[in-house]
Amino acid sequence: MDNLNFNKIAAGVLCGGLLLMAGIKAGEIFLPHQELEENAYPFEVAEASDDGHNSAQVVEEAGPEPILAMLASADIAAGQALSKKCTACHVFDKGGPNKVGPNLYNVVNRDVASVADFKYSGALTDHGGAWSYEELNGFLYKPKAWVSGTKMNYAGLSKAEDRANIIAWLRTLSDNPTPLP
Ligand code: HEC
Structure with missing residues (x-):
């Protein structure tokens, strides 16, 4: 049990x-x-x-940021320092020679593709107009996008501040600088 x-x-x-x-x-x-x-x-x-x-992508599609309002307070010394990125191909002195690219003295408001003894691409010659602040801003942002077919082999300055600084410095390279906007 x-x-x-x-x-x-x-x-x-x-x-x-x-x-x-x-x-x-x-x-x-x-x-x-x-x-x-x-x-x-x-x-x-x-x-x-x-x-x-x-x-x-949104930033890229937006294109170059405008720099007109930044020019008056731009850092000209910083712009001159940035020009080292250009001196492999450009001379900035008055009466200086062309190198891979044309002499850039007095380039602000100069007619596009107008240095007489420099052989420009057809693309830049056809572009026409003058190097206004807006044109320089667009070209220096992305040369190949602004003037499709240009032979300036340079990626560009993506920062608006850099473009404002170098354009403000370029402006000073003149006997009679273009007024600030
Ligand atoms: C690798 C060489 C190279 C570098 C680096 C370069 N450039 Fe150029 N640049 C050229 C060439 C080549 C041309 C002519 C383009 C054409 O004919 O399509 C040119 C044209 C130009 C023009 C138009 C001039 C005109 O007479 O119409 C400007 C403005 C300019 N460059 C600015 C600059 C600046 C500012 C820098 C530096 C931030 C720079 N470039 C860096 C090669 C260069």
């Missing part, structure tokens, strides 16, 4: 254990894991798209 009772109790405990396990499993399957979902990082996606390529 004792043995039988023991078996009954043992069977009861086993059955109870199995039911408990089945219940836990069923709970895992049928109840949504709400706690885990709350631990996810909902802000991650927004941050990633803020730093992503889209914003960079």
Whole structure:
């Protein structure tokens, strides 16, 4: 009799254990894991798209930032220092020679492609007009985009401040500097 009772109790405990396990499993399957979902990082996606390529593309498509308003307070000494990026191809002295590119003394408001003894590309000759502050700003931002087909092999100055500084310095290279805007 004792043995039988023991078996009954043992069977009861086993059955109870199995039911408990089945219940836990069923709970895992049928109840949504709400706690885990709350631990996810909902802000991650927004941050990633803020730093992503889209914003960079928008800046590129916007074209050169205008610099007219920056010219009066531009840093002329910084502009002169920047001209080191040009001296491989340009001379800035009055009466100086052409190198890979034409002499740039008095270039502000000079007619485009007008240095008599320099052989310009057809693209720049066809461009026409004069080197106003706006034209210089656009050309120096991305020469090949502003004058498609130019033979000036230079990537450009992407920072508006740099363009304002160098254009303000270029303006001083003249017997009779163009008035500031
Ligand atoms: C790798 C050589 C090279 C570099 C570097 C270079 N240029 Fe030029 N640049 C040229 C050439 C070549 C031309 C003539 C382009 C043409 O005929 O299409 C030119 C033309 C120009 C013109 C038009 C001049 C005119 O008479 O119409 C300006 C303005 C100018 N460059 C400014 C600059 C400035 C400012 C820098 C420096 C930030 C610079 N360039 C850097 C080669 C260069």
